[in-house]
Amino acid sequence: MSHSVRNSIGRGSGPGEGSRGTFQNGNRGGSPFAGRGRGMGRGLGRGREEMSNEELEQVKTKQYNVLLENLQSSALSYDGSDKLVFVSGDRLEGAWRGLIRKEFRDQQQMRWFITSCLLDADKQTGVAVETLVEQLGNPELGISRIREICQYNMSVDAGFKKNFASFQCVILPFLALLIRHGVRGSTLEKQLNTIYSVVYSYIDSFFHDKIMRCLDELVRRNSLLDRNVDKDKLLKNDPDIFIPSTFGQPFLILARFLNELLCRIKEASVNDTVHKIVQRLQDASNVWKDSLLAERQSISGSEDALVSHPEKRRYYFDILDVEMRRLNYVLSDGRRSLNAAKREANKAEISETVLESRKMAKMNEFERLYDPPGELSKYGPRHDNDFLEISKIAVIPTKDEILASREPSLPSFMLDHPDFLPDGISRLLDMQFRLLREDMLNPIRLGISRFLIDLDKDKSKVKKLREEGGRFRYDKGDISGDLNVYANIRFVSINVHKYRGFISRVAFTPPKIRSAKDEKYRLQYWERSRKLMNGSLICVLWQNENGNSLNNNETNPTPTYSLYFGVVVEKNERLLSRFETEAMIDIHFIESSIYPIVLEDISMGRNHPARVKRFMVESTGVYFESYNHILKTLQGTNPSDVPFRQYLISPLERQYTQVATPLYTRAPRFHFDLSILLKNHGDSLLLNVQDETSKENAIKKLSTPDVSTLDETQSRALVDALSREIALIEGPPGTGKTFVGVELMKVLLSETNRKATSIGPILTICYTNHALDQFLECLLDNNITKIVRLGARSKSDRIKEFYLDTISRSRPKISHQGFMLYEAFDKLEEIKKEAVKLQDKLSRRWMTWDDVKNYLLVEHTGHYLQFADNHGPDVPALLLNIDSEEFDQNEWTIVGEEKMKNQPIWDQWINGVDIRRREQLIQAIYRNQNVIEKKASKKRKDNQDISMLQSNNMYDFLMNVPRDGEEDGDNEDDEDDEDENEEDYSEDDVNNDNLQEIDSTDNIENDETEYWLQKLVIPDEDRDLEILLEDLDVWNMSRIERQRLHDHFREATRKNIIDELSDLEKKHTAKRKEIEDINDEGRREILENCQVIGLTTSGAAKYQSLIRSVAPRIIIVEEAGEVLEAHILSSLTPSTQHLILIGDHLQLRPHIATYTLSVDSQPGEYYKLDRSLFERLVNEDVIMSQLTTQRRMRPEIADLIRKKLYPKLIDGI
Structure with a gap:
């Protein structure tokens, strides 16, 4: 018997552990291809002995028996393809690692690649599956191969053709691979989403045009056979090949793949092609069901394995119906969402739902007051966080939402009350999300608004809170509550943490406690206190400059204070208790717009005068962490993913209240073994939950005192629980x-x-x-x-050893996992460096040229050219610290001290270098004029000719006036010296008295400079910003105008920097999620085995x-x-x-x-x-x-x- 045949028939697949899709091998001597790298797989299939007819029949019989076992397995009802596509062949194990590196030669290589991937996927967890998913999601490797498969020619009669892929033997196993439990269950979400996105990009050509065409053709024929080659030849050529034996395999594979695709690609639910695919799949399955149930198909010998097994057929139909209902539900929900989006886009359009709601509003008080959310409200959205779709609502409130005067839109559980959504799971999720969020938000909203009102009125009860913080109590009818107020806050530092993200450290005046001078007692206080726990929601109230007081409407404060929400990332009790007069806590703020405030406050230091007007508050009655994950899960839940929909919807929509048996118990010949409950462990008791007689017998026997420890009602409750x-x-x-x-x-x-x-x-x-x-x-x-316990708040010593984190730490890291983590952490470090650069830009008072040039180029090109023109600025070199021979559009060489070299022209404009130079020149002109006048007066007394003095070259003189940083031989004592030694003064001394000689032609043309000298004035205007933005003559702007224009540019670029910082924060969060997914892959292996x-x-x-x-x-x-x-x-x-x-x-x-x-x-x-x-x-x-x-x-x-x-x-x- 050949090696390949032994592998095939040596694997057994029963209903237990060994039946998840791969034939179990009794002789795993190792693959001849194991350990090969690039080029692996070239020799696959060579040197194999010819399979005898006897061996062929053994393989066929074994595969058929495995199929029948799988069709009656409870695991068939579980998600995935593990019981639908089963492959064999140890010789192919690991071969995908080589085949993934280059294009497929033909469909056989493609099939080997898919089979090899399935073999590793069947391991479900561990390094093999993790590596497989990571490589399949690699753009240069797996993604390239997936694109090849999607673009390949496809046929139901591919036979042994090289340039066609068989729908039955290649494409179905490929789709089965993507929904394998080991693959689809992987926590490497980034890679999986990439894989499904690539397949979705071929939804028209690959799925609709090729796959559905092939399926329709097979259903039309009522046969899965390839007409160009029979099954025996296929098996002899490749004993590891998968060949479907019932239409139940392709229908369930396609339905489950589409459900997974719709789950991952949200936009697919509104894609017309997807809707057409699902409709064609439904029509084809109905045709197949009819033919399967027809009398002519009831004869033995039919090629479909479900024909002669009615129990398996009914069980399979139940499973397929569940998948198709889920498909249709998510598509109909997608259509409803699309219609809602259209309504939102066209505000003038009033939906039938809203018209019906307004009609019903006459029923009672609630209906009259009902006002839908978002754009459906006749008054428009209430604030910037009021949306129709809960997925768009930020869980953490916005400032606009907290200060809104209108009441939130809350749905009612009353069945006859209006709602903008029809009855169903979508409405249930919407209702639960909005009500639960309101439960969290209401105490915070009321507390902050009342506190701001009392602050504005300067009530005596908040006087103490202003100085040292404390507890603020509020009462409004049926609602009352407390706020913890922390006063005198300041920002200490800002950091980018690789595990917690962007963190700001906030200092504040600690609460008054006894024995506060003793750090030990302070530490005990914070360890016992429930204040500022990890995950708590806080709000910083930051007083604005020139803030206004409240309006007459005291529920709608104007911006006296800005509100910034954040979450406590770490409650470090030692940091809180270190100092007597100041405590510190680390906060992650939601809005990146707070970062300029943080950086500016850090630069101001401890003694900022405005500290007494800043507060940090938290609600005492709401622990945000307990709400946050629930709300986010409700937001992200696809209604089609919610099981038991028929029981969860309202009774008006419910078709029945009888509860069906669990789907996995409907498998043929399934029963529960209750023997473990019996006192005599040698006795046997079986329960068939589909059989009422079996249930009553089990209840009767378990209720017997000598048989078990259960009483009659406990026995009935246990049997009922197993049956529903x-x-x-x-x-x-x-x-x-x-x-x-x-x-x-x-x-x-x-x-x-x-x-x-x-x-x-x-x-x-x-x-x-x-x-x-x-x-x-x-x-x-x-x-x-x-047992595995998730979470770490157990007080039981017996349970602590079962913590997931405890078990995870005891397991060694996989080398491949370590490499992925290294790459991810390296990327985090890059993001951190970029964030530090942006923070540095935000904290600088004066922008550099690099900070502003891109903004000016796009928004103010005329101004940009004044600083970056290749011909230099519209001002002579005489007025700047530049050397015209070394002029560059980005840098200017400074003549003077070394520290001023390479100063950009932008900096010289900001610093007013040209204005200082003008001041020097004007001063030098006056001084020189005085010297000339004195000499001229003396020469007149001596009757000498003064024409030479009057014709002095003023240009040559000004070109030699010293620049900033140069030594000037002239000083204030020169004139006195001159008075004392007039007879020693010459004409050369008048023109060049101790000045550095520079040839004017070495710097700039004389006529241009002389033009500037003729209008040499000191700019001193104070024009409005609007004028400055239109004025391109930047060199004739005064110092205050330059500052005004600079500050405008700074504010505009600051917004861009904040946006960049926000993008970096999102990237940092995404990368941390990726790291968490990598770690979760190891955790998943632990959970799978518990x-x-x-x-x-x-x-x-x-x-x-x-x-x-x-x-x-x-x-x-x-x-x-x-x-x-x-x-x-x-x-x-x-x-x-x-x-x-x-x-x-x-x-x-x-x-x-x-x-x-x-x-x-x-x-x-x-x-x-x-x-x-x-x-x-x-x-x-x-x-x-x-x-x-x-x-x-x-x-x-x-x-x-x-x-x-x-x-x-x-x-x-």
């Missing part, structure tokens, strides 16, 4: 909610069930860190130890991208009755198939900061923000399991809650 894709378990205190949750985990994580489902890690979410630690400790007590991922709801949002890469199928939420609906929505991923909510909606509701949004307040009846998803689904009659036997309270105490809340509650033994 969204399960609710409600229980009063003491009924064993956590116990049932742990028993569920034992079932799902048992070895038998994990092998049957390949389910991957289970996501366990709690609202608080304390509850999460308790639940994880319960799992440890039950020998479930493959059984339980534990985190809080805010942590689930914070680590959303990492969690998505792992693609958890099951989520269990403890304390679900105390978790806001927005938190649950942000925890869901497209891969989620099973959501189990455990809680009690009759106990504590979720905590919110704004009372007027609460169910308990009168206005809150419209919003119900603190109503959990658990409570909403219960109230909307989604089926729920209830625990009724309590074992914690004494009966007389239980009676207190039994009568009012839990009438079915019974007392256990």
Whole structure:
């Protein structure tokens, strides 16, 4: 038997670990091509023995059996192509590294490349997959090969043609590669987005014109066969080739690829070609389904593997329907977004939704007051952060938003109330985002506005706050709150940190505390205080020069103060407590416009007189970090990615309240093994969730005291939770909610069930860190130890060793990963250097020529030419420190001291060098004239001829007047000396008295200089800026005019510099995200290999991208009755198939900061923000399991809650 055949048939693919797409090899002796570099792959396929007919049948049988196993696997329902395209061939492992470096010779080389990539992708995590994704996203390597594939000729009958790629054997595996779990789940987002963007750029030619044409042709034929070569010849030629055996493979591959493309390329949802592709795919799948179900196809021997297996066919159809519904949903949502954009662009157009809203506004008070957001409002946007689409809204508020007089637009949960969006997931996400953000923003907005009002009125209660800070309390009807006010702030430094970005250090007067003189007590205070915690939102109130007071409308302050929002990046307690009179904190500011203020303040130092009029404030009732990640996740969530849409939308849109079984449990012959719950471990108990009889039998057996530790309601709740894709378990205190949750985990994580489902890690979410630690400790007590805890606020010593960061640090860095990190950090250092240069420009009082020349060239070309003309400035060299022979348009050689050499002409204009020179010349003329007059007077007395004195060459004289920095033999004592020694004075002394002799022709033409000398005046005008901008005679501007014009140019270029700095900050943030993605690739490997991922709801949002890469199928939420609906929505991923909510909606509701949004307040009846998803689904009659036997309270105490809340509650033994 040949080596290749042994590889092929030696791999097994069952429903467990070894079936993710690659045949598992029992003899991995190493690839003959391993370790080859450039040129690798030239010898592929050579020297192979001819495959015998017996070996051929073995390969075909093995591939067919693998396909049948995969079609009934739970893992088929998971995202990706791992169960759709399976390849073999150890000989090709690593061959892609050589093939990626040059163009493909033919379709066979292209196929080898794709097969080799699939082999590495099937490893799912680790250096092989990381390297593969990084190289595929490399513009010079993988991207070039992807472009080749997209541009290659394509045919369903490619046979062995070199210049055609087979749709069945090349293109389908290529698309399967891009949606492989190991590839699409990678955290290297930059590379993946590049790959999908390149494919999207060929959406017309590659996908619509070629792929869909090939698919339509195969469906028309009702056959996947290549007419130019039969399957046997293909396999004999290349035993590693993939050949599809059912139309189910291409349809599901194409549907999943398009879903991934739409997820990554947002604009694709409004692309007409994509809409046509999806419609053609839907039509073709319907034709195939009809033919598959037709009576003539029911005979055995059909080439489609799904024909003779009705259970597998129904299961496959369920999966395909899920993918197609998701596709159609995202496309319809894209159309709605496009229509919204058109409405926004055409403000005069009134949408039908708005007209309907105005019509409904007559219904009651809320409807009458309803005013849509953004451009749909009849009054226009409320402020600069008021948009229709939540994706455009900045999570952190703007100054304009804080000071806006109009109330924000808030959606209502009331089903018959108007909204600019139709019922559906988009409306749900919009509603949750706006209400949750208002809950965060309202205390901050009211606090700052009230504080500014009191500051302006100079009330006595803020007098102390002005001097030393403290707590500011405000009260407005149903809303009250506190602000922590920090006074006398100043900026100490600004830095670009490689992990935290652009950071400003702020100093302020610390709060008054006892024993403040002792640093030890100050340190203890800050360690215990919840002030200025990491992630807290702060606002700097910076008094403007010449700021006005408030208007009569006290809710709309005019710019007495500018507002700058920032986030605390590090609470360093030692830095806060080091000095008695000053504390310091590091802040990342959101707006780059604050940087000039920061730099100027740093230059002013500690004793700036305006410090007493500056403040930094934070809201005491809102912790920004707990909102930020949730809000950003809601913003970035594609409605089509939200699972369980049919249950989450409003009851008016819901078609049914019956809950379906989880998709992965619909696999043929699937069952849960419940034996782990039995006291006698030798007994067996199986549960088929599709069979009601099986469910009742399981409940009955588990309820038997001698069989398990579960009571009847706990048994029913457990079976129901396993049988419903969204399960609710409600229980009063003491009924064993956590116990049932742990028993569920034992079932799902048992070895038998994990092998049957390949389910991957289970996501366990709690609202608080304390509850999460308790639940994880319960799992440890039950020998479930493959746990990873995300976040680092656990107080449990048992859990600390399971921190993700702790595990990550103990793992060695991969060399390739280290190289990628080195490149990324090197780029960060370049960005930092550029930022330092820009900061230096902003901090300089006077601009250099390099600072201003590009701006002048574009905006003020006439002025630019005055300083950069190749012929020199329109002023003679006599008036400047230049040597005409060494004149250059950028630099001028200075005659004088060494330190003044190479001074640009711009600098001389700013410094008024020409004006000082004129002053010297005029002074020299007067002095020289006095000497001449004295000599002339003497000669007249002696009756001498004075014509020689009067005809002296004034030009020669002025050319020899000393410049700045040159020594002048003339001084104030010369005239006295002359009076004493008149008889020794000659004509040469009058003309050249101790002056340096320079030939005028060596500098500039005499007539030009004499022209300037004739109008030699000192410019002293003070004209307006508008005149100066039109006046190109820059050399006749006075000093104050030059400063005015310079400051105008400086302010204009400052805006450009701030924009550049902002761009650098964005690049820095993007590069840090890239570094985080690289590190996440290692973290993903850890999570993929664990059984339980534990985190809080805010942590689930914070680590959303990492969690998505792992693609958890099951989520269990403890304390679900105390978790806001927005938190649950942000925890869901497209891969989620099973959501189990455990809680009690009759106990504590979720905590919110704004009372007027609460169910308990009168206005809150419209919003119900603190109503959990658990409570909403219960109230909307989604089926729920209830625990009724309590074992914690004494009966007389239980009676207190039994009568009012839990009438079915019974007392256990």
